Amino acid sequence: MQNALYLLIVCASGIFFFQACQPVPTESSSLGLASIVLEDTNGWVLRVQADGSAELLHQYIRLESVNWPSKTFAFTQLRLLPAFAPRTQETYPYRWTYCSHAENDTRQYGLPDTAWGAAWFEKAYRALDEVELSPRTVRKLRKNWENQPPPGVAVR
Known part of the structure; x- marks a missing residue:
């Protein structure tokens, strides 16, 4: 009986210790698991994480991408999608996921x-100046932007 009580105390202590070591879920940690991907028909992809970090790339030059730190x-705001019908059609110029x-x-x-969609891609393009990139990466992305800008974006 005394061994069973001892075993019960050890097991209960282990469970409480395990529970105490678990991180407390907060709003920011649950948001950290969310992301939004904005894609266009020309191959541009803007991926934004819940912490505000982002990546801009083009499908044809994947090795050349831009990464911004959190809170960029x-x-x-990006999550507040205007009320569009929840359909995916390839004829639409943008897809939001x-x-x-x-x-x-x-x-x-x-x-x-x-x-x-164009407004968010333009914001990403303007933010290229705020990130330290290799001149080669900037040159490739800007050249591709001039040749195939996202739909509705005016070429500079």
């Missing part, structure tokens, strides 16, 4: 309006 992009592992939620929308 307003994730909560929201994925959250914490909420077990994935949504994908085809965006018929170019203005909303």
Whole structure:
């Protein structure tokens, strides 16, 4: 009986210790598992994480991408997608995908309006000046931007 009580105390202590060592879920940690991907028909991809970090790349030059640190992009603003029908059609110029592992939620929308998607890609293009990149990477991305800008974006 005394051994069983001892075993019960040891097991209960182990369980409490294990529970105490677990990180306390906070809003920021659950947001860290979410991301938004904005893609266009010309091959540009803007991936924004919940912490505001982002990556801009073109599908044809994947080895040349831009990465921004956290708090560069307003994730909560990007998450406020205008009310578009939740359909994906290849004829739409933009596709918006929201994925959250914490909420077990994935949504994908085809965006018929170019203005909303173009505004986010223009913001990413302007932010190229704020990131230290190799001249080769900047040159390749800018050249590709001039040859195939996202739909609705004016070439500079």
